[in-house]
Amino acid sequence: MSDLNDIAVVGAGPAGGNAALVAAQSGARVVMLDEQPAPGGQVWRGKTASILLAPVTPETTAGNGLRSALSESAATHLADTRVWDILRNGDHWSLQILRNGATEQITCRSLILATGAREYVQPIPGWTTPGVIGLAGATSLFKQTLSLPGKRTVVSGTGPLVFFVASEIRRLGGEVAAVITPNTRADWARATPSMIGQPKLLARGALWMADLILARVPILWGHAVSEVEGRDHVTGIKTINLKRGVAGLSFATDSLCLGNGLIAQIEAAQMLGAAIRYDPSLGGWVPVADPDGATKVDGLYLCGDGCGIRGAAAAALQGTLAGARAARDLGFSAPSPPVRPWQRAERFGRAMTALSIPHADAHALTTQDTIVCRCESLSRRDISTEITTGATSTNAVKSGKRAGMGPCGGKYCQTAIAALIAEQTDKSTSDVPPPTPRPPLRPVPLGQAAGDFDYDDLPIPKPAPL
Amino acid sequence: MIRLVPNHATRIKRSETVTFTFDSEPVQGHLGETLVAALMRAGHLNLREAPNDSAPRGAFCCMGLCQECAVIVDGQVVEACRTVVSADLVVERA
Amino acid sequence: MTTGPTYEIAIIGGGIMGCATALRVAAGGMSAIVLDQGDLGQGASGVNAGTLSLQIKRVKLMPYALKGHHCWEEMGDTVGFAKTGGYTLAFNAREAEMLHERQTLKSNAGAPIEFVSNNQLRAAEPNLTHKVEAASFCPEDGYANSSLTGQYYRGKLRDAGIPYREGCAVTAIDQGDGFTLTTPQGPIRANRILLAAGAWLKPLAALLDVDLPVNARVNTVSVTERLQPLMSSVIGHATGLLTMKQKANGTVLIGGGWQGRGTPQDGRGTVDADTVRPNLALAQYAVPALSAARVTRSWTGFEANVPDFYPLAGALPGVPDAFVLGCVRGGYTIGPYISQLMGDHILGREPEMPLFDPGRDFEKDTI
Numbered sequence: 001m002s003d004l005n006d007i008a009v010v011g012a013g014p015a016g017g018n019a020a021l022v023a024a025q026s027g028a029r030v031v032m033l034d035e036q037p038a039p040g041g042q043v044w045r046g047k048t049a050s051i052l053l054a055p056v057t058p059e060t061t062a063g064n065g066l067r068s069a070l071s072e073s074a075a076t077h078l079a080d081t082r083v084w085d086i087l088r089n090g091d092h093w094s095l096q097i098l099r100n101g102a103t104e105q106i107t108c109r110s111l112i113l114a115t116g117a118r119e120y121v122q123p124i125p126g127w128t129t130p131g132v133i134g135l136a137g138a139t140s141l142f143k144q145t146l147s148l149p150g151k152r153t154v155v156s157g158t159g160p161l162v163f164f165v166a167s168e169i170r171r172l173g174g175e176v177a178a179v180i181t182p183n184t185r186a187d188w189a190r191a192t193p194s195m196i197g198q199p200k201l202l203a204r205g206a207l208w209m210a211d212l213i214l215a216r217v218p219i220l221w222g223h224a225v226s227e228v229e230g231r232d233h234v235t236g237i238k239t240i241n242l243k244r245g246v247a248g249l250s251f252a253t254d255s256l257c258l259g260n261g262l263i264a265q266i267e268a269a270q271m272l273g274a275a276i277r278y279d280p281s282l283g284g285w286v287p288v289a290d291p292d293g294a295t296k297v298d299g300l301y302l303c304g305d306g307c308g309i310r311g312a313a314a315a316a317l318q319g320t321l322a323g324a325r326a327a328r329d330l331g332f333s334a335p336s337p338p339v340r341p342w343q344r345a346e347r348f349g350r351a352m353t354a355l356s357i358p359h360a361d362a363h364a365l366t367t368q369d370t371i372v373c374r375c376e377s378l379s380r381r382d383i384s385t386e387i388t389t390g391a392t393s394t395n396a397v398k399s400g401k402r403a404g405m406g407p408c409g410g411k412y413c414q415t416a417i418a419a420l421i422a423e424q425t426d427k428s429t430s431d432v433p434p435p436t437p438r439p440p441l442r443p444v445p446l447g448q449a450a451g452d453f454d455y456d457d458l459p460i461p462k463p464a465p466l
Numbered sequence: 467m468i469r470l471v472p473n474h475a476t477r478i479k480r481s482e483t484v485t486f487t488f489d490s491e492p493v494q495g496h497l498g499e500t501l502v503a504a505l506m507r508a509g510h511l512n513l514r515e516a517p518n519d520s521a522p523r524g525a526f527c528c529m530g531l532c533q534e535c536a537v538i539v540d541g542q543v544v545e546a547c548r549t550v551v552s553a554d555l556v557v558e559r560a
Numbered sequence: 561m562t563t564g565p566t567y568e569i570a571i572i573g574g575g576i577m578g579c580a581t582a583l584r585v586a587a588g589g590m591s592a593i594v595l596d597q598g599d600l601g602q603g604a605s606g607v608n609a610g611t612l613s614l615q616i617k618r619v620k621l622m623p624y625a626l627k628g629h630h631c632w633e634e635m636g637d638t639v640g641f642a643k644t645g646g647y648t649l650a651f652n653a654r655e656a657e658m659l660h661e662r663q664t665l666k667s668n669a670g671a672p673i674e675f676v677s678n679n680q681l682r683a684a685e686p687n688l689t690h691k692v693e694a695a696s697f698c699p700e701d702g703y704a705n706s707s708l709t710g711q712y713y714r715g716k717l718r719d720a721g722i723p724y725r726e727g728c729a730v731t732a733i734d735q736g737d738g739f740t741l742t743t744p745q746g747p748i749r750a751n752r753i754l755l756a757a758g759a760w761l762k763p764l765a766a767l768l769d770v771d772l773p774v775n776a777r778v779n780t781v782s783v784t785e786r787l788q789p790l791m792s793s794v795i796g797h798a799t800g801l802l803t804m805k806q807k808a809n810g811t812v813l814i815g816g817g818w819q820g821r822g823t824p825q826d827g828r829g830t831v832d833a834d835t836v837r838p839n840l841a842l843a844q845y846a847v848p849a850l851s852a853a854r855v856t857r858s859w860t861g862f863e864a865n866v867p868d869f870y871p872l873a874g875a876l877p878g879v880p881d882a883f884v885l886g887c888v889r890g891g892y893t894i895g896p897y898i899s900q901l902m903g904d905h906i907l908g909r910e911p912e913m914p915l916f917d918p919g920r921d922f923e924k925d926t927i
Contacts, residue, residue: 035530035548042529048498048499048500048503048550049481049497049498049499049550050480050481050496050497050498050499050503050551051478051479051480051481051499052479052480052481053477053478053479054474054477054478054479055474055477055478085831085833085836087821087830087832087833094833096833103837105833118527118529118531119527128516128521128523128526129522129524130511130512130513130522130523130524130525131511131524132526133525133526133527133528134526134527134528134529136529137525137526137527137528137529138528140528140529140547141500141502141503141506141528144500144503145496145499145500145503146478146480147499147503147506147507148506148507149506150506167471170469170471170473171471171472171473171474172474172475172478173473173474173475173476207470207471208471210470211469211470211471214468214469214470215469231521231522232511232512232522233509233511233512233522233524234511271830371519371521374516374523374526374532374534375517375533376517376518377516377517377518377519377521378518386711389711389714389715389718390600390711390714390715390718391599391710391711391714392599392726393598393599393726395598395599395602396599396600396602396710396711398707399601399602399606399707399708399709399710399711400707400708400710400711402707402809405707405783405856405857406533406785406856407533407536407785407854407856408531408532408533409856409857411531411532412526412527412531412532436828436859438831438857438858438859439831439833439836439857439858440855440856440857440858442530442531443533443543443785443854443855443856444854444855445542445543445851445852445853445854445855446784446840446843446844446850446851446852446853446854446855447844447850447851447852449836449837449840449855450837450838450840450841450843450844450851451837451841453838453841453845455651455652455691455845456652458838458841458842458845459838460799460801460838460842461799461801461818461819462799463658463662463798463799463800463801464616464618464800464817464869464889465618465869465889466618466619466662466665517786517809517810533785541852542852543785543852543854
């Protein structure tokens with residue numbers, strides 16, 4: 001097969017980008033596939049063509065570094081490309097990709113998945129109201145278009161992201177109505193030792209916080225948003241003091257950024273047979289992979305947040321490890337980079353993830369009437385009833401209620417549903433795995449999946465016995 | 467007031483504005499930005515009705531996953547967060 | 561060693577056939593337990609396309625299929641039953657000939673199938689392609705929602721007081737004074753057993769040193785997101801390689817038995833893009849407006865069969881008090897009915913229609 005690639009990399013963030021770079025340097029024929037118009041992933045997202053000039057941020061610098069290295073590299077980058085299915089065919093992988101409105105097939109000997117993260121948002125009353133966006137989602141909006149979700153925004157969620165988002169809103173000229181975080185100052189104090197090794201990030205975080213305090217933006221520690229008000233759009237939010245269980249301040253606002261930490265996008269790895277395990281300090285269910293990305297599945301390598309939330313610094317380092325490992329395994333002479341720097345970065349990443357994972361009491365915020373499955377408008381009550389009547393796995397709830405059969409494929413409800421199953425059946429969350437992943441990995445227009453065809457050429461098998 | 471995080475709004479230079487339509491209403495957006503950004507700026511947050519309860523929905527994940535910002539362009543359902551603004555773009559509710 | 565109750569029958573496999581047989585024997589006064597290695601109704605019973613079409617049933621199974629349709633109709637809304645009628649389409653002369661030949665035989669076997677003109681077809685289904693060469697119609701056709709199988713039977717078993725165990729794979733079967741089943745949830749004792757494990761029948765029967773020549777087809781199904789109304793009846797293809805219907809919620813379910821990959825022993829099967837794509841193409845050819853519809857999920861299910869493609873329903877050869885039920889082509893449609901027959905047989909009653917001897921010579925035409 002003349003167009004057989006040595007290595008295909010899925011994802012062009014810090015992990016995928018660096019994997020592609022090192023693999024291409026080794027002489028391997030590398031193709032990198034990514035949904036975004038430019039490399040960078042979510043964390044170093046490139047700007048859209050609408051931005052002609054803008055001040056440089058650390059994310060811009062890091063992203064530009066990766067983008068320029070990739071543009072000089074021999075790796076082929078297919079942008080605006082969606083991988084919708086991957087299958088092992090003998091000694092190679094076949095990837096169905098959607099590009100320019102048509103399906104193409106890409107083949108490769110080895111596959112590196114760097115599928116990154118998505119975010120967990122604890123369902124609360126009104127979280128489906130237009131004007132509520134994800135906390136990580138907000139950063140995409142900022143990085144890509146330097147635009148704001150509204151004129152006056154409440155920022156709520158866990159971990160460092162909440163302060164980054166608040167700071168970015170101020171930098172882009174918006175108003176932060178309040179910062180609301182379930183974390184306490186004590187949570188942060190506990191995390192500080194692991195941050196010492198990353199003084200730059202620590203200093204940046206301190207600056208964000210100091211700026212918010214100087215600007216007299218209310219910061220509600222140990223609080224969560226308990227309800228979003230408004231029908232067609234957000235008009236305000238209510239809060240709850242988590243420790244005391246009493247109502248906190250309410251705020252008028254036209255937008256809310258809401259998030260409870262990142263979770264690994266494991267569906268592709270899972271689909272290809274990688275084993276998964278539950279590790280809350282990595283964001284929940286993660287595929288099993290070595291530090292250099294190798295897995296038990298022949299020719300499959302994993303790196304970056306897609307195999308556990310460790311942050312951008314660790315992702316970049318693991319990308320290099322995985323790219324080199326995959327190239328070496330194919331017989332190319334690639335370096336054998338040390339694992340230590342990744343391990344150091346990982347410690348910091350894990351500490352941030354620990355700050356970001358939802359508190360145990362977060363699930364109480366999801367009232368019986370709260371929508372849990374957005375695609376099918378299913379409330380917690382709908383899901384709970386299904387569990388009570390005997391559906392005790394995520395697959396069973398999906399079958400009975402369609403939770404996970406909608407367009408998002410369960411990406412925004414499965415974590416909450418698994419938590420409900422665990423709670424109602426007295427199981428540990430680690431005993432409630434996610435449902436069976438299936439293609440397409442993203443919704444695909446049927447005509448684009450089918451492709452152009454002549455009816456007479458359809459390979460219609462012989463009919464069933466009469 | 468002392469700001470430790472500077473306001474960069476005035477230092478950002480954007481592309482020309484173009485007009486497209488959302489639900490037959492003219493909307494201004496910057497050429498090349500994402501449809502979601504333009505619609506949000508114009509106050510069009512409510513993009514679709516949810517099934518079953520018909521509740522209003524708008525952009526949520528902003529990274530092409532949640533499908534809440536699904537709109538129709540040229541007869542095809544697309545994610546507004548992954549669609550680029552151009553002049554005379556006709557955007558309909560899904 | 562724990563001494564739990566000894567059931568009069570243990571049924572291994574919690575799909576339609578296992579559960580429906582349990583309900584039948586329990587109604588006859590027999591104490592039963594249902595065991596499934598996973599969740600109830602998550603095998604073929606829960607992942608098939610839900611088509612209830614007489615037009616795609618085997619001629620000799622038609623009497624069973626007609627009875628099966630009535631069972632589904634009685635289950636009604638709780639299983640998402642809809643009697644919409646169904647059209648089967650031929651797009652060229654060769655397929656038209658096949659359609660005439662096949663549907664005439666099925667009509668003679670008792671299915672109310674008629675041939676319809678293009679005008680009738682277009683009036684009924686205006687979004688269909690105009691490239692139809694011939695079409696047949698059966699007013700009895702429709703569908704149910706296979707996803708609801710588990711939910712439905714869990715409720716039925718509970719109401720009937722029949723215990724069931726999920727995540728309870730049987731790893732050994734000891735005979736002697738009844739049967740003792742080894743499971744991760746402890747031993748289970750029963751006087752009789754029914755093997756109703758679908759595509760997993762072969763390794764299960766092997767625990768009793770019985771070789772059942774069971775193979776598995778890996779059928780693929782795809783579903784779209786919600787769409788505006790595009791079709792009101794079940795749409796099929798003369799070859800049987802397309803079944804399609806639009807559910808009340810607007811999603812379109814596309815099946816037709818295109819083959820994925822994998823075996824029942826190593827997971828839930830894998831969708832093969834090389835077969836999904838022509839399956840979708842065929843759907844789009846029939847209803848061109850589907851081109852813009854987004855597919856949200858494709859999946860596979862294992863459909864068990866034996867070499868003559870007729871059911872296994874009766875005594876397990878060589879093992880007294882052991883029975884087997886499975887490999888019913890059109891098993892979703894026929895399952896609830898053939899389970900009644902099986903239950904009656906186990907109860908020692910004469911079934912309303914003949915069963916299918918699992919000890920027959922599968923290489924010969926014995927049915």
